[in-house]
Amino acid sequence: MMLADPSSKYRPFVAVDLPDRQWPSKRIETPPLWCSVDLRDGNQALIDPMDLERKRRFFDLLVQVGFKQIEIGFPSASQIDFDFARELIEDDLVPDDVTIQVLTQARPHLIDRTFEALKGAKKAIVHVYNATDPVFRRVVFNVDKSDCIKIACDATALIRQRMEEAPETDWTFQYSPELFTTTEMDFAVEIVDAVMETYGATAEKPMIVNLPATVECATPNNYADQVEWFCRHISHRDHLIVSVHPHNDRGTGVAAAELTVMAGADRVEGTLFGNGERTGNVDIVTLAMNLYTQGVHPALDFSNITPIMREVEHCNQLPVHPRHPYVGDLVFTAFSGSHQDAIKKGMAVRRDNPDAVWEVPYLPIDPMDVGRSYEAVIRVNSQSGKGGISYLLEQEHGIELPRRLSIEFSQVVQEVADRTGREITSQMIYQAFSDEYLDKTAPFALINHRLSSEPDSPRVHLEAVIEHKGQRQTIQGEGNGPLAAFIKALVAYGVDVEIIDYHEHSRGQGADAEAIAYVEVRAGEESIFGVGIDESITSASMKGVMGALNRHLDDEPVAANVTAESLA
Ligand SMILES: CC(=O)SCCNC(=O)CCNC(=O)[C@H](O)C(C)(C)COP(=O)(O)OP(=O)(O)OC[C@H]1O[C@@H](n2cnc3c(N)ncnc32)[C@H](O)[C@@H]1OP(=O)(O)O
Numbered sequence: 001m002m003l004a005d006p007s008s009k010y011r012p013f014v015a016v017d018l019p020d021r022q023w024p025s026k027r028i029e030t031p032p033l034w035c036s037v038d039l040r041d042g043n044q045a046l047i048d049p050m051d052l053e054r055k056r057r058f059f060d061l062l063v064q065v066g067f068k069q070i071e072i073g074f075p076s077a078s079q080i081d082f083d084f085a086r087e088l089i090e091d092d093l094v095p096d097d098v099t100i101q102v103l104t105q106a107r108p109h110l111i112d113r114t115f116e117a118l119k120g121a122k123k124a125i126v127h128v129y130n131a132t133d134p135v136f137r138r139v140v141f142n143v144d145k146s147d148c149i150k151i152a153c154d155a156t157a158l159i160r161q162r163m164e165e166a167p168e169t170d171w172t173f174q175y176s177p178e179l180f181t182t183t184e185m186d187f188a189v190e191i192v193d194a195v196m197e198t199y200g201a202t203a204e205k206p207m208i209v210n211l212p213a214t215v216e217c218a219t220p221n222n223y224a225d226q227v228e229w230f231c232r233h234i235s236h237r238d239h240l241i242v243s244v245h246p247h248n249d250r251g252t253g254v255a256a257a258e259l260t261v262m263a264g265a266d267r268v269e270g271t272l273f274g275n276g277e278r279t280g281n282v283d284i285v286t287l288a289m290n291l292y293t294q295g296v297h298p299a300l301d302f303s304n305i306t307p308i309m310r311e312v313e314h315c316n317q318l319p320v321h322p323r324h325p326y327v328g329d330l331v332f333t334a335f336s337g338s339h340q341d342a343i344k345k346g347m348a349v350r351r352d353n354p355d356a357v358w359e360v361p362y363l364p365i366d367p368m369d370v371g372r373s374y375e376a377v378i379r380v381n382s383q384s385g386k387g388g389i390s391y392l393l394e395q396e397h398g399i400e401l402p403r404r405l406s407i408e409f410s411q412v413v414q415e416v417a418d419r420t421g422r423e424i425t426s427q428m429i430y431q432a433f434s435d436e437y438l439d440k441t442a443p444f445a446l447i448n449h450r451l452s453s454e455p456d457s458p459r460v461h462l463e464a465v466i467e468h469k470g471q472r473q474t475i476q477g478e479g480n481g482p483l484a485a486f487i488k489a490l491v492a493y494g495v496d497v498e499i500i501d502y503h504e505h506s507r508g509q510g511a512d513a514e515a516i517a518y519v520e521v522r523a524g525e526e527s528i529f530g531v532g533i534d535e536s537i538t539s540a541s542m543k544g545v546m547g548a549l550n551r552h553l554d555d556e557p558v559a560a561n562v563t564a565e566s567l568a
């Protein structure tokens with residue numbers, strides 16, 4: 001049960017003292033060095049760790065995306081990780097510009113086994129860690145600060161020796177004071193200084209110091225303060241590549257990574273889509289795409305993000321959430337009316353100026369840039385409005401409703417959405433549109449028509465054969481154009497009708513092109529829309545008038561064919 005007073009059980013985070021912090025006014029203008037830890041930190045958090053086949057597929061994917069540093073495992077911990085390192089090295093599967101990294105505890109037999117796994121590697125990063133946090137020193141290791149430093153330095157000395165014994169490999173050394181963010185900052189600096197000295201790091205041969213938020217335990221500005229404080233107090237900042245390793249326990253791993261890069265970190269360790277211990281490691285895809293939306297290329301390629309997600313889902317045997325930033329199945333989709341309206345208007349502006357800066361409301365990124373289409377950008381349910389409905393009719397069926405008709409038709413779709421409680425697909429919308437405007441062919445139907453005019457006269461004469469209540473009738477009229485002449489003919493036949501508004505456009509191209517006419521008529525006391533589609537624009541407009549009259553005289557419920565069963 002939650003405590004009435006949680007302060008009796010939980011302590012607030014103690015912030016580092018850095019009143020003149022510089023990082024808040026920094027901007028990220030180049031990408032950090034990225035290191036994928038999917039095959040190690042991600043892997044150690046899986047229900048079923050990856051086998052060799054899944055590890056290999058994931059490794060190839062990471063290379064293809066553009067990672068230059070990849071932590072491939074913990075070879076001293078499992079035979080699979082050992083064998084995987086051997087496979088990559090012996091089969092020469094690591095591209096020349098990619099460096100593999102492996103993790104080990106600061107224990108001699110594990111370090112020796114690690115070097116066995118790396119024998120013959122062209123380039124490798126050996127990553128050693130020990131916990132420096134006071135609770136771990138006391139509870140897990142039962143050591144004081146100097147013992148803790150000794151564990152780190154003894155391991156560093158052994159690693160240095162093993163590296164010197166294998167000069168054929170281009171080695172890099174990495175040290176992590178585990179739980180950096182809950183370690184006393186002066187002690188973190190003290191232990192890293194000692195490790196740096198033991199290793200003999202120089203500006204020419206820098207080492208990586210990785211400052212992990214092993215468990216995220218404070219707002220991300222605190223992590224940034226700690227990284228800036230560390231960088232300002234360490235003895236030889238230029239002998240170090242400063243790396244961060246954010247976890248996501250508070251759900252702010254991405255913010256933490258961004259703020260720590262602003263605070264001076266050169267490198268970020270994380271995973272694709274954020275798999276990792278507990279709530280995960282920081283998601284590098286989100287970090288990279290966040291940079292991209294600021295106009296900075298992240299040096300990773302997510303042009304085809306959906307297959308990347310599917311591959312990661314396969315390797316991890318874990319799904320990616322449909323709302324996951326930049327990739328989830330629903331992240332480029334708007335259901336709500338006002339969002340759809342704004343997107344539709346933004347897309348229309350963009351169509352006229354496709355090279356302009358991206359300014360489509362509610363879409364932080366062009367879905368096309370990550371290999372997604374505009375198809376699912378707008379989907380319709382009971383939360384939607386006329387903008388979304390018109391967008392789908394236009395995009396997928398080439399029907400560009402005039403504004404007043406779109407307002408009227410949205411009520412038809414709203415009724416279906418409310419009645420079914422389900423998403424209405426573009427096919428359903430088209431069906432409702434056809435039922436309502438195209439398929440009502442009685443009591444009036446147009447059979448054929450003939451137009452004639454006198455030379456030099458703007459007036460046209462129209463003779464049309466119509467069907468009225470099953471009887472063929474010939475009607476005639478004259479006007480300034482075919483539609484006016486048709487209305488005259490209907491009035492002469494006894495129908496009380498006049499045109500209020502008229503729009504038309506063509507649909508399709510070449511031999512398949514057809515005309516669509518939207519006619520708003522006054523019939524009796526009612527103002528009503530009709531829509532006609534035909535190869536000829538004159539026939540389309542006359543069919544539109546007939547459609548309006550048939551709707552006027554029809555008392556069938558609107559879009560009655562669309563039912564919950566037909567949606568199932
Ligand atoms: C934050 C992180 O993600 S760190 C990475 C964690 N990943 C993993 O642990 C996955 C792989 N690990 C393993 O398979 C195993 O832990 C092994 C093979 C490495 C070691 O296994 P074991 O020898 O059985 O030890 P175990 O896992 O229980 O580790 C605990 C011992 O290691 C010591 N230890 C733990 N971490 C470290 C470290 N970084 N450096 C030195 N000693 C350490 C502990 O103090 C403890 O010692 P004790 O037995 O004297 O009390």
Ligand SMILES: CC(C)C(=O)C(=O)O
Pocket residue numbers: 041103129176178179210212213214215245247
């Ligand atoms: C080994 C270290 C970097 C780690 O995984 C962590 O602290 O989360």
